[in-house]
Amino acid sequence: MRLLVSCRILPWRRDFSSTARRRVIRDISELPDRVRPSYVQRPTNTLLSLQWPSPPRNILITKKKRTPGITNSLIEYSTHLSTTYPSINVIVEPESADEIHERVSFPVYTYQRPEHGNASPEHLSDKTDLVCTLGGDGTILRASSLFSHATSVPPILSFAMGTIGFLGEWKFKEYKRAFREVYMSGASDAYAKLEDPEVDHRSFPPASPDDPLDKPLSYADIRGKTMGANRTARILLRNRLKVGVFGPDGSRMNSLPESGDTYALNEVIIHRGSSPHLKIIDVFVGGRFLTEAVADGVIISSPTGSTAYSLSSGGSIVHPLVPSLLLTPICPRSLSFRPLVLPAETPITLRLGEKNRGREVEVSIDGKRISEKIGVGMEVRVLGENVKSEDGEWCGGVPSIVRGVNGLEDKEDDHWVGGLNALLKFNYPFGDQDSGH
Amino acid sequence: MRLLVSCRILPWRRDFSSTARRRVIRDISELPDRVRPSYVQRPTNTLLSLQWPSPPRNILITKKKRTPGITNSLIEYSTHLSTTYPSINVIVEPESADEIHERVSFPVYTYQRPEHGNASPEHLSDKTDLVCTLGGDGTILRASSLFSHATSVPPILSFAMGTIGFLGEWKFKEYKRAFREVYMSGASDAYAKLEDPEVDHRSFPPASPDDPLDKPLSYADIRGKTMGANRTARILLRNRLKVGVFGPDGSRMNSLPESGDTYALNEVIIHRGSSPHLKIIDVFVGGRFLTEAVADGVIISSPTGSTAYSLSSGGSIVHPLVPSLLLTPICPRSLSFRPLVLPAETPITLRLGEKNRGREVEVSIDGKRISEKIGVGMEVRVLGENVKSEDGEWCGGVPSIVRGVNGLEDKEDDHWVGGLNALLKFNYPFGDQDSGH
Amino acid sequence: MRLLVSCRILPWRRDFSSTARRRVIRDISELPDRVRPSYVQRPTNTLLSLQWPSPPRNILITKKKRTPGITNSLIEYSTHLSTTYPSINVIVEPESADEIHERVSFPVYTYQRPEHGNASPEHLSDKTDLVCTLGGDGTILRASSLFSHATSVPPILSFAMGTIGFLGEWKFKEYKRAFREVYMSGASDAYAKLEDPEVDHRSFPPASPDDPLDKPLSYADIRGKTMGANRTARILLRNRLKVGVFGPDGSRMNSLPESGDTYALNEVIIHRGSSPHLKIIDVFVGGRFLTEAVADGVIISSPTGSTAYSLSSGGSIVHPLVPSLLLTPICPRSLSFRPLVLPAETPITLRLGEKNRGREVEVSIDGKRISEKIGVGMEVRVLGENVKSEDGEWCGGVPSIVRGVNGLEDKEDDHWVGGLNALLKFNYPFGDQDSGH
Amino acid sequence: MRLLVSCRILPWRRDFSSTARRRVIRDISELPDRVRPSYVQRPTNTLLSLQWPSPPRNILITKKKRTPGITNSLIEYSTHLSTTYPSINVIVEPESADEIHERVSFPVYTYQRPEHGNASPEHLSDKTDLVCTLGGDGTILRASSLFSHATSVPPILSFAMGTIGFLGEWKFKEYKRAFREVYMSGASDAYAKLEDPEVDHRSFPPASPDDPLDKPLSYADIRGKTMGANRTARILLRNRLKVGVFGPDGSRMNSLPESGDTYALNEVIIHRGSSPHLKIIDVFVGGRFLTEAVADGVIISSPTGSTAYSLSSGGSIVHPLVPSLLLTPICPRSLSFRPLVLPAETPITLRLGEKNRGREVEVSIDGKRISEKIGVGMEVRVLGENVKSEDGEWCGGVPSIVRGVNGLEDKEDDHWVGGLNALLKFNYPFGDQDSGH
Ligand SMILES: NC(=O)C1=CN([C@@H]2O[C@H](COP(=O)(O)OP(=O)(O)OC[C@H]3O[C@@H](n4cnc5c(N)ncnc54)[C@H](O)[C@@H]3O)[C@@H](O)[C@H]2O)C=CC1
Ligand SMILES: NC(=O)C1=CN([C@@H]2O[C@H](COP(=O)(O)OP(=O)(O)OC[C@H]3O[C@@H](n4cnc5c(N)ncnc54)[C@H](O)[C@@H]3O)[C@@H](O)[C@H]2O)C=CC1
Numbered sequence A, B, C, D: 001m002r003l004l005v006s007c008r009i010l011p012w013r014r015d016f017s018s019t020a021r022r023r024v025i026r027d028i029s030e031l032p033d034r035v036r037p038s039y040v041q042r043p044t045n046t047l048l049s050l051q052w053p054s055p056p057r058n059i060l061i062t063k064k065k066r067t068p069g070i071t072n073s074l075i076e077y078s079t080h081l082s083t084t085y086p087s088i089n090v091i092v093e094p095e096s097a098d099e100i101h102e103r104v105s106f107p108v109y110t111y112q113r114p115e116h117g118n119a120s121p122e123h124l125s126d127k128t129d130l131v132c133t134l135g136g137d138g139t140i141l142r143a144s145s146l147f148s149h150a151t152s153v154p155p156i157l158s159f160a161m162g163t164i165g166f167l168g169e170w171k172f173k174e175y176k177r178a179f180r181e182v183y184m185s186g187a188s189d190a191y192a193k194l195e196d197p198e199v200d201h202r203s204f205p206p207a208s209p210d211d212p213l214d215k216p217l218s219y220a221d222i223r224g225k226t227m228g229a230n231r232t233a234r235i236l237l238r239n240r241l242k243v244g245v246f247g248p249d250g251s252r253m254n255s256l257p258e259s260g261d262t263y264a265l266n267e268v269i270i271h272r273g274s275s276p277h278l279k280i281i282d283v284f285v286g287g288r289f290l291t292e293a294v295a296d297g298v299i300i301s302s303p304t305g306s307t308a309y310s311l312s313s314g315g316s317i318v319h320p321l322v323p324s325l326l327l328t329p330i331c332p333r334s335l336s337f338r339p340l341v342l343p344a345e346t347p348i349t350l351r352l353g354e355k356n357r358g359r360e361v362e363v364s365i366d367g368k369r370i371s372e373k374i375g376v377g378m379e380v381r382v383l384g385e386n387v388k389s390e391d392g393e394w395c396g397g398v399p400s401i402v403r404g405v406n407g408l409e410d411k412e413d414d415h416w417v418g419g420l421n422a423l424l425k426f427n428y429p430f431g432d433q434d435s436g437h
């Protein structure tokens, strides 16, 4: 439906004037390969430190849908990045590319929307250094779903537009400082004097034969003031769920066979959906039958998702760093189906047995419904993602950049405790303190 | 689709031989008018006593759907009634009439299935003296929904087929004794010697000019042994909800405009249904704004329904004789939305405001989905049914015949307490008492 | 300990100067008998209207304990009453009498503190027309406990000092208007021009031979502007629990044998108290065994108490006008002990059986511990109070004066809905609306 | 009170006949030092394998209190050990030593009961190779509390007497097989032909100058059939809580200053205890203020304790292998205090602030009350125990021997899933399956 105006496909665009040349949509396949950061744990801190080997260049920016004014924010933000950090390439989603490419003075990169609803966009996970989201929790979930078949997700920096969500961290007005901290994070040699007016801010890197896009940028190239090696962005590595949905015949239903499992950030659910009747779901834990759930549905949630649907269904709040999976029933027809918290490495299977009347059920991952007809005989198989490799390296998960800078913890709030109190109104006290009664 | 083989419509059937003549399907409009019992409260008992002015004659029998063997039970049961109580007329649902009329030696009465899905069958509430259900709670709910526009529902006698439900009371094998108790309930003059072999059991009342159908039967006509005036069937009068569903333009959506409100036995719910997103529902209580529910949905339940969906959603168990309405959220996105129990006479309104993204929501009454497209702007208005008239008479509600005979309470279980323990496994003790561990 | 300085006991005080004469503590037995109001239900309103046959005269004022400044408020309030309504007699608790009698220019009445901890003060319920409380919910509970052996409790008007409680209604600064509304409530003949400076406010009624104390005051005696017959104070008649605590030998433990049952406004609880071990409590409902609770304890609560301890233990919120009793377990060792809501007229018994290890348990009524040694074999028997007599009159209960005036409902909030939202933070929405995040 | 009849103290006992000599109570200080097993993790299994370097010799057996018949079981069990495994030394608690030493033909070892209530018995943790408990969960908790100041607890083998608890695993009648499996666990060289009648079962090892007690036993010394190196006992390493209770002046209140923190297997609680009023407890997480709990109390629980008090208070069920701490309020006066699951390494502090009325509160560890007067200003500080050392070795925790043998998993139940279903009646289905309705 949407036409991808790729430079490769439409090379004549290159002949245009320099102004016009910038108003193009390019394909992400043209971008240099991704810069992979490492995550370092300091003994005194449970959060990780982000360490770029060289400055990030390819920045994906996603925005909330159907929100007035948000396109302007996208333009403002991407223009800031492109102007302040000339080596940066801006990637946006296809619709955003259509919307903004004529209104900005730099090329925007995008990707082909995959044909199969649950497939991941090609090249995206090989080219994206950093993801920035403008919106709420839903926008973060959608951004994370763009990497739902990738084992390595780029760090995500989230800006709230309007109300702050539980997963988001920064207010949009903080974007300059927040981005700079992330951009410089862990650089130990030299630093850009980024806001120095004398610096020659090249609006676009030269397209010379030895294109700088092909060799990594070095922090030494960036002139400017030192920020101190210890001031690193703080990463909360959120472990995800590996989800496979299988039909009665054993075939995969949530993705193309070659893409394998889908990763979920919050949860996967089976639910009665549009049927007004109870569903009967067999639950297996660690390969053994645990119980038959007669309920509206069942949630398998990550600790991150413990404050999402699972919370509404009566689950406990689990800190994102507890390596665990939550099994939370939705409206069970039983007085004794208490939510369970299981080790992250426990395989869980939900099977929709023969007893079910209704033909179709809802299966959703992170609030996105899996579209195929799913019914009796289906299985959802889940395993927690391992975020520490054999040799002790941190890998996998969704690296979420949280407020505060490592090295300055004492002056900062704990983001999670803050979220409980300010957003979830955890243990909100009784009384008339804020009523005009 | 189904052809109602009514005697009036197809009079030639009348000319058949007496055997054949019985194998007909007749229309309920031919039946004598309903016999309305009264319900008497004894000081020592919270349950009511059923008191027939004259023996019931028109018995509606409904059965569970899609259950093997149940048609045979229907035939067995209706044959017993027809043989033992010759003055009784058997009414069944249209499908059942098709299934059994050729296999029984008495005429079966039925009604036209209404064209509009939520309308009530014509004449049914004017002709039915007593309802018998063969099935589980779902069958009772379906039977009660046949009277969902009637202010006066006939008493319901329920037989469990297989597992006992929470609303049902008798095992099918008890049907002879159970029916007799109900049939004779409150007769104070004389009684039938019902199982006396000498009695001439007329298999069908004579179709004479002065058809006995037109004048009420008297207990004096029934020869037989006295059962004692105090042995009356025990009635639990379950108060219902009066539900109106209105579109954004104020038009009724749950029924034909002329049929007015629909009565629910368990509950009415608004639910996100097939949309994977939260719904935002404004709740008004007593005409005043109470709260904005952000949730999967909201339940308004009768005390009877407190052990149904509301229970699964975390509601308290409310005894059916507490005159109340329950407001129970389904998976609310709030830590502080505790279920509420409100006075039965409180009007409650649920309104689906503009903020909702999804176009369509599920509205279900007693587990039956209201089919019309229902969306933003819609309102569900609920009021508890009043089961005591101004002058202190018991009226309305669903008169459910519960185990035990008034006058013999001491030897009987409390049916509700029994149900909590045996069926809901209320406060089921920990330990290995029944495990083979 | 405290010496009651009663006028009868110490008649020499009468000989003092008129100033001194007022600084006395008198015994309530000297007061004229109580004026009993009636409670009228209007069809359009669930709250009752307070109707005095003649203006109230004997006003009991109780105050919160251990609260700085509250004695000054008591003096301010009682002085206002005494000055503005000369026929009013001020009753206070013995400690308050000691504290204030030298600081006010009118006599204060009080009573003998009963010797037995759980007995009621003599005469109090025969002499008190109206109770005013200065404090929070605890003060209202304590005031109500002064009438815990009386079947007819005077209306209670509550002023919050500091934070508003759930049972309290007015802020202290509203006391003039609030009291006047109550004082005049239902007077249909004539009204006092109460704040008219010309009126001769007799500071004390003359102690003539035909003491006006002996004949009821009439609204006609009170000169002033009409307030309109429809402007009546609104009464929420809170039904209480009738509680009997019995030892293993069947003897009463919560009161003197002659005082009979104790009435509770919130609840009665059995609890493990200081023992660190589970208690095992047999629960009987309607005379039949319901269940064995293995738990920290069990609460039997009135609907009023549903927002107190029962709420903290997971009970539903029940509107005070739902005639019911709540059975809520405290930390039960069972996954399936859901709170129950039972008809108000159901007798409930809790029995502490032989299986219990600990010798002693806590039994508390409205947060006040019953002091005697209570242990194995003990029984707590509870029944809801009936607030409507055979002939349809409202009686019993705790008549709580709630905000708003009958006849002006539309302009007023619903006090209960308001309390849910403003005080209990019912369904408090997520998000950062009031955070400075 | 009790006199420890130690061999060292009363040497004349040594002069007695050999029969008499055995009827002595000896002090554990005489025993050879403890044999410390290692715990090996197999990739395919989440449970650990018990591996003795040499056969265990010093076996502590504890039994339930106040239970008729249990002393006989203790005698039966200890006699079996002593007869079948001649090198084994039986250690019992002081009271048991008094009870049984005259009834058995081998010496029993015991220890001095410490004077200070919360101190640990001297030498016990240096001498005990294995703990066996005869009783229920309470007996296991008491056994574990004997090691509440030790960083290394011996493996615990638990036999249920009567009903099976959630922490216990074997029925008493299985003791022979169960003990042999534990005894031989991980022996890779040679095995005893344990039940071979030809074997000379020395009823007691000779007390020669070169006492065999002083050199470790080798599996090679035990003649008999090989059991296979893979058949090892399965260990669930339950991580504990490190608890410090501090007075307002910063002094330790739960133990002697030199013993440091106390380890809890289930939980530590602060509770209102005998006071009928709410407590106000400040909760700090990771050094930062989290919330003010207004409640009956607060529980900090290990995952093992998640099925104990925390469950009764509404907490989720957490698998013992999820490295976490639970913060569960007891009857909080808030609608929004949902239980929390935090990373095991998070320090939590509970502080009893100035606002509290009552002077004294209950602080209990594993159901045992800390006796000192504890009140305003007190702090409870908790940290999860780390069960994996820097170099990846398993250490600490309570090594609980669970059913099944490693290497034979497929034929065995999952003990935890089994416990949920059989003991906690997790998700117990509705219906009349086991009622005689
Ligand atoms: N009854 C419920 O609570 C339901 C919850 N959801 C949740 O919504 C998510 C999808 O989000 P949207 O597409 O925005 O749908 P949506 O428009 O239905 O909003 C979901 C809400 O959940 C919040 N949320 C999402 N993830 C969260 C997290 N990890 N912690 C705390 N709050 C979180 C969002 O801020 C938003 O308020 C799903 O992953 C599911 O967890 C979806 C359906 C029903
Ligand atoms: N998650 C849940 O708990 C859900 C419950 N329902 C309930 O199902 C009812 C419709 O019943 P069916 O058509 O048979 O649907 P269904 O096949 O989904 O079964 C509903 C179950 O609820 C039981 N039930 C119905 N009314 C009851 C009552 N008053 N007390 C105790 N148990 C009761 C039935 O025995 C059956 O086990 C609805 O009125 C609603 O209350 C419907 C959807 C979901």
Ligand SMILES: NC(=O)C1=CN([C@@H]2O[C@H](COP(=O)(O)OP(=O)(O)OC[C@H]3O[C@@H](n4cnc5c(N)ncnc54)[C@H](O)[C@@H]3O)[C@@H](O)[C@H]2O)C=CC1
Binding pocket: C136, C137, C138, C139, C141, C165, C166, C167, C266, C267, C304, C305, C306, C307, C308, C309, C310, C312, C313, C365, C366, C367, C368, D276, D277, D278, D295, D296, D330, D331, D332, D333
């Ligand atoms: N964990 C808990 O929730 C506990 C609650 N209580 C409650 O406290 C009451 C005694 O009150 P105090 O002597 O002031 O003790 P308190 O100092 O322990 O305070 C009890 C709290 O409950 C509130 N409260 C009392 N009655 C209420 C009602 N009907 N609805 C809503 N809130 C109410 C009060 O405003 C106060 O905040 C008892 O009747 C019992 O209901 C007592 C002990 C523990």
Ligand SMILES: NC(=O)C1=CN([C@@H]2O[C@H](COP(=O)(O)OP(=O)(O)OC[C@H]3O[C@@H](n4cnc5c(N)ncnc54)[C@H](O)[C@@H]3O)[C@@H](O)[C@H]2O)C=CC1
Binding pocket: C276, C277, C278, C295, C296, C330, C331, C332, C333, D136, D137, D138, D139, D141, D165, D166, D167, D266, D267, D304, D305, D306, D307, D308, D309, D310, D312, D313, D365, D366, D367, D368
């Ligand atoms: N309301 C409640 O649930 C209370 C629970 N307790 C629990 O009791 C424990 C002390 O036990 P006892 O001295 O025997 O006291 P107890 O005689 O009060 O019995 C406690 C009960 O909890 C069970 N239990 C203990 N630990 C368990 C675990 N980890 N998982 C599942 N069930 C468990 C026992 O089998 C027993 O049924 C405490 O650690 C505390 O967890 C103590 C007081 C109240």
